[in-house]
Amino acid sequence: MITIQNLSYSYNGPDTSVLKQLHLEIREGEHVALIGPNGCGKTTLIRHLNALLTPQGGSVWVDGMETTDQKHLKEIRRRVGLVFQNPDNQIVGMTVEEDVAFGPENLGLPSAEIRQRVDEALVEVGMEAFAQRAPHTLSGGEKRLVSIAGVLAMTPRYIALDEPTAYLDPAGRQRVLKVIQKLHRRGIAIIHITHDMNDLLDANRLLVMDRGAIALDGAPEAIFSRLDVMQDLGLQLPQVTLLLHRLRESGWEINTNILTIEDASTEISSRMNALKGALDAS
Ligand code: ADP
Numbered sequence: 443m444i445t446i447q448n449l450s451y452s453y454n455g456p457d458t459s460v461l462k463q464l465h466l467e468i469r470e471g472e473h474v475a476l477i478g479p480n481g482c483g484k485t486t487l488i489r490h491l492n493a494l495l496t497p498q499g500g501s502v503w504v505d506g507m508e509t510t511d512q513k514h515l516k517e518i519r520r521r522v523g524l525v526f527q528n529p530d531n532q533i534v535g536m537t538v539e540e541d542v543a544f545g546p547e548n549l550g551l552p553s554a555e556i557r558q559r560v561d562e563a564l565v566e567v568g569m570e571a572f573a574q575r576a577p578h579t580l581s582g583g584e585k586r587l588v589s590i591a592g593v594l595a596m597t598p599r600y601i602a603l604d605e606p607t608a609y610l611d612p613a614g615r616q617r618v619l620k621v622i623q624k625l626h627r628r629g630i631a632i633i634h635i636t637h638d639m640n641d642l643l644d645a646n647r648l649l650v651m652d653r654g655a656i657a658l659d660g661a662p663e664a665i666f667s668r669l670d671v672m673q674d675l676g677l678q679l680p681q682v683t684l685l686l687h688r689l690r691e692s693g694w695e696i697n698t699n700i701l702t703i704e705d706a707s708t709e710i711s712s713r714m715n716a717l718k719g720a721l722d723a724s
């Protein structure tokens with residue numbers, strides 16, 4: 443479990459706090475989506491999860507190890523992988539496989555084990571055919587998958603991804619989302635920062651951040667029913683959810699706690715059938 447207590451952080455002195463006494467627990471195996479307006483502190487928060495940043499106030503614990511404790515630093519970095527927003531900032535190798543090997547090499551593992559981890563991680567993200575390619579020749583989506591493989595080669599328990607689908611075409615985004623789903627099924631906890639509401643359909647927990655704190659925390663369906671709060675924060679709802687809210691506003695007795703097109707279509711059909719039944723009966 444990752445436990446964050448009273449976390450405060452500022453880049454430029456206490457008057458400009460980016461994180462404000464934030465509390466949060468992330469349990470093993472969760473799939474958490476993290477949303478919030480630009481500049482609310484999402485990136486700053488996930489940089490605290492593996493001690494890239496350490497708290498100025500409060501504390502962060504990873505499986506019982508405090509992130510300020512130097513003796514745990516290596517293990518914390520192994521357990522919590524970060525995939526940065528811009529994959530170019532994360533790429534260090536001349537070839538894809540060299541890049542993926544960077545983390546396990548830093549752990550000082552024997553070369554046979556490094557080889558095995560690199561191969562497995564590349565297969566896991568579907569990039570094994572690109573092992574010898576130079577990373578800068580890859581597409582944006584492929585670079586993201588290589589970054590994810592680099593983190594996977596460390597056998598993490600938690601992976602935090604900072605807008606991993608930003609600037610990708612629909613096919614690239616689907617590929618990245620599928621890999622994220624697969625990792626979650628393997629038991630790795632996912633913390634996924636996104637701006638795209640369609641990205642969070644797989645999450646079982648949604649965190650909404652506002653000005654350095656967690657404003658809402660719960661099941662996505664429950665949070666999306668808080669249309670007022672979401673709109674105050676300038677956050678969009680998934681299109682289908684918005685449609686159901688509009689139908690309800692115009693007088694339909696309809697469930698708005700729905701996120702997918704399939705469920706929306708079932709709900710609308712059942713309401714229409716009920717309406718038809720009532721009309722036939724009258
Ligand atoms: P988000 O990920 O929600 O967009 P960030 O955590 O990136 O938010 O940024 C929160 C605030 O901290 C913003 O006002 C941003 O300008 C500021 N900030 C982020 N990184 C730095 C930095 N390295 N130096 C100074 N200010 C920063």
